[in-house]
Amino acid sequence: MSGQTRTEMNTGAVNGASSAFDVIVVGSGPAGASAALELGRCRRRVLQIDGGLGRNVGSRAAHGLYTRDGTSPAELRRVAQEQLGRYGVQTVTGQAVGARSVEGGFEITLQDGRPFRAVKLMLAYGMRDLLPEVPGLAERWGDGVLHCPYCDGWEHQDDRAVVYGGGNATHHMALTLQPWTRQVTVLSDGPSGFTPKQREDFDRLGLRVTETRIDRLEGQGTRLECVYFEDGSVLAADVMVLSPLQEPSSDLGVQLGCVQNGSHLRVSERGETSVPGVYAAGDLTGGPQYVVAAASQGTLAAIALNTALIHERLERRGVEFHKGPQQ
Structure with missing residues (x-):
């Protein structure tokens, strides 16, 4: 079958449950897009x-990505x-708000009410950052305020950095x-x-620690220049780094009964959740x-x-398929 014919088979109108799929991939970030590809x-x-x-919408560029270092998330x-x-x-395009098991597979429902069914699911909807409620912080997330030195440390080498938070x-x-x-x-x-x-x-290491309450962050645009404290003091800074708390971007896994x-x-190890036929990848899995x-x-x-789809089809036809160590 030619590539053109295959495309014609798969690119008809997507109208809902009447369109049956082998797999529904929930999420279009790096994990979801790679799985769909x-x-x-x-x-x-x-x-x-x-x-x-996704989470990296505020980032200027993605780094450490082989052959694509420095490419913007939008371009990726x-x-x-x-x-x-x-x-x-x-x-x-739409928010998946419902998930349930049905005969022969699973059903995903979008916020607008459209249902879609597939034999298997791939959950890759990622996590949501819970940022501290410090004025001026959220609007600088991804530029003046960062979470990963491996992603953006090179761009801030020898800068005046402040690390937000306490504990381990x-x-x-x-x-x-x-x-x-x-x-x-x-801080x-x-x-x-x-x-x-x-x-x-x-x-x-010569690292200063201050427990003074922060009043706000200020700077040019999304850049960071100063941290203002409630006692009136000011600290010049080029970048803030923190490890924010997170929560899943959706509760679909919970709806399906996946163990957390x-x-x-x-x-x-194969990426399958505790619910047979439901797989997950990316930040959602804690990697x-x-x-x-x-x-x-x-x-x-x-x-x-x-x-798994190959095995299941062959088993239905009575064919014994050797399962290797990675299968």
């Missing part, structure tokens, strides 16, 4: 549900959708920044909760939150899902 290349009938812009999304079309992957996560982040800059100040915005040993670590590890979905890592997880989970 791999499954499309496996000649599966794939529907991708695009819930809109554009190219991904263009390439998915080559393999007949259909995309609908902030201690870890402050020490992690050392290769990029030694100009680090820890706990109140009682820090640091242990005596953690304070000793900061002293040995904290706020993340528990998955097997490293890098574009390249999420993309890798999406690809590997897609291969496992496709292998």
Whole structure:
């Protein structure tokens, strides 16, 4: 069958439950797009549900991505959708709000009421950052306020950095920044909760710690220039780094009954959740939150899902299919 014929088969109107798919991929970020790409290349009938812009919408560029270092998230999304079309992957835009098991597979319902059914699901809707309610912080998220030195540390080497928060996560982040800059100040915005040993670590590295409450952040546009404190003092800074709390961007996994590890979905080595036929990849599974890592997880989970479809079809035909160590 030619590639043109295959595309014609898969790109008809997407109207709802009457359109049956092999796989529905919920999410269009690196994990979801990579999974949809791999499954499309496996000649599966794939529907991708695009819930809109992801966590990295405020970032100027994605880094550490082989051959695409420095490409903007918007451009990565554009190219991904263009390439998915080559393999007949259909995309609908909307928020997936309902998920349930049905005969022969699963049903996903969008916020506008449209239902879609598939034999298997790939959940890749990611996580949502819960940012501190500090005036001036949210609008600088992704530029003047960051969460990952591996993603953006090079662009802020030797800058005046402030690390927001207290406890173990902030201690870890402050020490992690050392290769990029030694100009680090820890701002706990109140009682820090640091242990005596953690304070000793900061002293040995010459890291200042202040527990004064923050009033606001200011700077030019989305850039950071100064931190203002409630006592009237001001600290010049070029970048703030923090590890925010997170929550899933959707409760579809909970609706389906998937077992969780904290706020993340528990998955097997093959990316399958505790619910047979439901797979998950990316930040949602608690893996490293890098574009390249999420993309890798999406690809590997897609291969496992496709292998499961192969096994099931052959078993229905009475064919014994050897399952190798990766299957």
